Amino acid sequence: MTHGTLNSTAALVTEYPWPKLAGLKVLDLACGSGRNGFWFLAQGCEVTFIDQDLSAMASLKHDKAQLWQWNLEDGSAPPLPIEAFDIVLVFNYLHRPLFSQIAASIKPNGLIVYETFTWQQAEIGHPRNPDFLLMEHELQSVFANWQSLHYFEGRLSDPVSGAQSLKAQLIARKPSQ
Numbered sequence: 148m149t150h151g152t153l154n155s156t157a158a159l160v161t162e163y164p165w166p167k168l169a170g171l172k173v174l175d176l177a178c179g180s181g182r183n184g185f186w187f188l189a190q191g192c193e194v195t196f197i198d199q200d201l202s203a204m205a206s207l208k209h210d211k212a213q214l215w216q217w218n219l220e221d222g223s224a225p226p227l228p229i230e231a232f233d234i235v236l237v238f239n240y241l242h243r244p245l246f247s248q249i250a251a252s253i254k255p256n257g258l259i260v261y262e263t264f265t266w267q268q269a270e271i272g273h274p275r276n277p278d279f280l281l282m283e284h285e286l287q288s289v290f291a292n293w294q295s296l297h298y299f300e301g302r303l304s305d306p307v308s309g310a311q312s313l314k315a316q317l318i319a320r321k322p323s324q
Contacts, residue, residue, distance in 0.1 A: 155307065156186040157238055159262050159316050163297065168192050171233040174252060177219065177240035179203070184236065188212055195232070219245060227252040237261045241279050246289050255323045259293070261286055265300060267313040286317040293319035 160183050169191030175184030178196040180203045188194045193211045196204060199218040207214065217224035220242050227248045235253050241263050253259060266280045274280060287298060297318040304311055 156182050157262060158306070159260065159297075159318070160186050160236070163260075163318060165190075172231065172254075174227075174232040174235045176235060176237045176245075176249065177242075178236075179239075181207070183238055184212075187234070187236075192234075230254045233257045235259050237263065239263055241281060243278075250290070250321070253321045255321055257321050258296070258318060259290060259321070260318050262314055262316045265313045265315050271311060271313065281315050284315075286315045290317060290319045293321055295319050 168187065171187075171192045173184060173187045173192045173194045175181060175187070175194055175196045178184050178198045178201075181196050184194040184196050188209060188211060191211075193213075195213040195215060196207075197215045197217050197219070199216065199220075201214050201216045204214060227245075229251050230253065232252050233254055234257060235249055237249065237260070239262070249259065264274060264280050266277065266282055268274065268280055284300065286300075287295070295317065297316065300315040301313065302311060303314050
């Protein structure tokens with residue numbers, strides 16, 4: 148992947164037909180450079196960025212942005228707030244013990260936007276550790292009682308670099324209760 152690719156907003160975000168977004172509360176979980184959260188910030192959303200290393204975003208000064216430097220895997224982070232977010236973004240990150248916290252952090256009728264690598268990725272590149280790779284239809288299973296608005300599982304090609312990856316994508320709406 149090129150540096151530009153790493154800093155560009157994911158196609159899943161830019162190509163989805165979003166309703167009015169201004170004023171919504173968004174969590175960009177394991178945000179890295181914040182590329183996807185920045186897109187929502189530009190749409191007028193309030194965005195909380197969480198990552199164990201926020202140094203790439205140290206210069207961010209925006210009244211609708213919060214930076215939480217949390218290690219989500221070592222037990223030191225507090226639990227995610229309950230029903231606090233309209234949209235939760237998770238890209239290229241998988242820590243299965245967080246699934247229930249992620250679901251609980253989304254408001255009723257809110258959305259999960261999840262894209263990460265499947266088990267097949269190990270056949271063509273990194274990551275290879277099964278702890279970081281979804282099993283077949285795993286995202287559908289985890290969010291089975293949610294309304295699926297978009298689901299894809301298969302090969303993706305980066306439009307800039309041409310790099311291939313095997314991923315699952317899910318956009319789903321949380322039940323109203």
